[in-house]
Amino acid sequence: xxxxxxxxxxxxxxxxxxxxxxxxxxxxxxxxxxxxxxxxxxxxxxxxxxxxxxxxxxxxxxxxxxxxxxxxxxxxxxxxxxxxxxxxxxxxxxxxxxxxxxxxxxxxxxxxxxxxxxxxxxxxxxxxxxxxxxxxxxxxxxxxxxxxxxxxxxxxxxxxxxxxxxxxxxxxxxxxxxxxxxxxxxxxxxxxxxxxxxxxxxxxxxxxxxxxxxxxxxxxxxxxxxxxxxxxxxxxxxxxxxxxxxxxxxxxxxxxxxxxxxxxxxxxxxxxxxxxxxxxxxxxxxxxxxxxxxxxxxxxxxxxxxxxxxxxxxxxxxxxxxxxxxxxxxxxx
Amino acid sequence: xxxxxxxxxxxxxxxxxxxxxxxxxxxxxxxxxxxxxxxxxxxxxxxxxxxxxxxxxxxxxxxxxxxxxxxxxxxxxxxxxxxxxxxxxxxxxxxxxxxxxxxxxxxxxxxxxxxxxxxxxxxxxxxxxxxxxxxxxxxxxxxxxxxxxxxxxxxxxxxxxxxxxxxxxxxxxxxxxxxxxxxxxxxxxxxxxxxxxxxxxxxxxxxxxxxxxxxxxxxxxxxxxxxxxxxxxxxxxxxxxxxxxxxxxxxxxxxxxxxxxxxxxxxxxxxxxxxxxxxxxxxxxxxxxxxxxxxxxxxxxxxxxxxxxxxxxxxxxxxxxxxxx
Numbered sequence: 181x182x183x184x185x186x187x188x189x190x191x192x193x194x195x196x197x198x199x200x201x202x203x204x205x206x207x208x209x210x211x212x213x214x215x216x217x218x219x220x221x222x223x224x225x226x227x228x229x230x231x232x233x234x235x236x237x238x239x240x241x242x243x244x245x246x247x248x249x250x251x252x253x254x255x256x257x258x259x260x261x262x263x264x265x266x267x268x269x270x271x272x273x274x275x276x277x278x279x280x281x282x283x284x285x286x287x288x289x290x291x292x293x294x295x296x297x298x299x300x301x302x303x304x305x306x307x308x309x310x311x312x313x314x315x316x317x318x319x320x321x322x323x324x325x326x327x328x329x330x331x332x333x334x335x336x337x338x339x340x341x342x343x344x345x346x347x348x349x350x351x352x353x354x355x356x357x358x359x360x361x362x363x364x365x366x367x368x369x370x371x372x373x374x375x376x377x378x379x380x381x382x383x384x385x386x387x388x389x390x391x392x393x394x395x396x397x398x399x400x401x402x403x404x405x406x407x408x409x410x411x412x413x414x415x416x417x418x419x420x421x422x423x424x425x426x427x428x429x430x431x432x433x434x435x436x437x438x439x440x441x442x443x444x445x446x447x448x449x450x451x452x453x454x455x456x457x458x459x460x461x462x463x464x465x466x467x468x469x470x471x472x473x474x475x476x477x478x479x480x481x482x483x484x485x486x487x488x489x490x491x492x493x494x495x496x497x498x499x500x501x502x503x504x505x506x507x508x509x510x511x512x513x
Numbered sequence: 514x515x516x517x518x519x520x521x522x523x524x525x526x527x528x529x530x531x532x533x534x535x536x537x538x539x540x541x542x543x544x545x546x547x548x549x550x551x552x553x554x555x556x557x558x559x560x561x562x563x564x565x566x567x568x569x570x571x572x573x574x575x576x577x578x579x580x581x582x583x584x585x586x587x588x589x590x591x592x593x594x595x596x597x598x599x600x601x602x603x604x605x606x607x608x609x610x611x612x613x614x615x616x617x618x619x620x621x622x623x624x625x626x627x628x629x630x631x632x633x634x635x636x637x638x639x640x641x642x643x644x645x646x647x648x649x650x651x652x653x654x655x656x657x658x659x660x661x662x663x664x665x666x667x668x669x670x671x672x673x674x675x676x677x678x679x680x681x682x683x684x685x686x687x688x689x690x691x692x693x694x695x696x697x698x699x700x701x702x703x704x705x706x707x708x709x710x711x712x713x714x715x716x717x718x719x720x721x722x723x724x725x726x727x728x729x730x731x732x733x734x735x736x737x738x739x740x741x742x743x744x745x746x747x748x749x750x751x752x753x754x755x756x757x758x759x760x761x762x763x764x765x766x767x768x769x770x771x772x773x774x775x776x777x778x779x780x781x782x783x784x785x786x787x788x789x790x791x792x793x794x795x796x797x798x799x800x801x802x803x804x805x806x807x808x809x810x811x812x813x814x815x816x817x818x819x820x821x822x823x824x825x826x827x828x829x830x831x832x833x834x835x836x837x838x
Contacts, residue, residue, distance in 0.1 A: 239627070239644070242627060317544065341747070341792050342559070343747035353562075359576075455750050
């Protein structure tokens, strides 16, 4: 075992203390005990432990990676959004300006798109919640055998691992469209007399596809929180004579709120920031904030694209903040 | 039915049990039916796509199916001697995607594992909250923002974004939080006393790690690898902004730019169905691995006993011998 470089109490003493401490720690983890005041004390005590270096060493590669490929790029987006466009090779000059934002604030196309995208996201969040909840409820509370539960959950989750783009193409060409399977079926059933034109390359198609593509991000957290709902509380509510609806509102829903919140954040963020799906299913007719940013970057006009992206992030952060008001995630995690 | 039951019988039990059972069944079948509809909604596009990829050479993009059933369109992906062939592009893209995804999977597994180890060691620290949110930020940041940011960062450094330095990194960033969460779930069920025991029996830290920790958590590491692999294998939004035209495109880029760059024929369906099939097969492989593994160990206690036996039998004894010297 690597020993510490800092001054330590006598060796035998230390090992005993460590052993006791680690057992306690393991027990706390196993029993899912919430961290208590002793945690603060533990911090001080363990700060001088040789393990501190190992911990840092273990965490460093990951955080260096995240710093370089995630945090630095986000910082650069903000920087570039305050710089001036240039036709030179780089695409921007390091001359500070707020013109990019000033132009954006007067750009009604941008804000209309922001509004439409926001509407799409709200519809997606609502629809995924309403359509996904029964699925998660069925899997978590109605399927009795654990093996069956796992199998059905994986069957429902499998499309998540496949390409969103392929699923978007599969959605667009064979299924939707004026000659798509959906229209053909509707005509065969005499529900409509002419093909519904709104199915192809339209906002309606994009919104339906969003539900289809992203609903698994809602079902997964819902499933995991529903599976942890205290069964005896459900039994108790029933024994006490509450009807199903009251039991749902007062027992199940409060315990499921973290799942609802996490799923809603996922879907809100993913649909607001979506580019590939809108582009493929909209067939170039439909725009979102994502496609606007992409088209500006393609020009290339990096500073205005970056400013558009920064405003999107601000809207995203606001939305996420509103959603997190519904549950205290920090305590749940 | 048993209204005339004697007063001595515990009627309350009977009544309650029957009532609950009836109500449950009704809701269960209703929700089960809904679940089936949901699966149809989820799978129908890709199934239609796969069916249409088996059309004859007069195949179109929509129904009706124009027969005969054939592999003609699949052949255009692999055979350079048939009409409408795309085999050159597909094989170049396929190879590029495969290597890129394998490397991404490897990096994700290593980084996610070491990050989760660090968190396991410092479970109760306040500073973990910030670190945790950074990792979750990787999960929450929209794909094209990561792509745009990396593109601008590379421009900022005066370099051209490319697949192996830029796109790979952006894809790994997407994989890390998934791997991290998988590993956290694994550590949550992990019994630390086993490590204590191994150490008490004389195994040193390296031996304990190799012979006790790794065998117990390698399914999680394998799962992390698969996450990294499939997320990269399927990514479009990040990679499209981070590739330059000089390298072979990964498969998702080939598929994504297809509708605007070449005639849309059923071989696009074949390619889409093919890449989806690869992903599903990998998922199946993962399940088989996990099932086989689970079959050997039914309860955590048994697991612990087995692994401990192994550790003591092989590594533990070795470590002890080493120490004795």
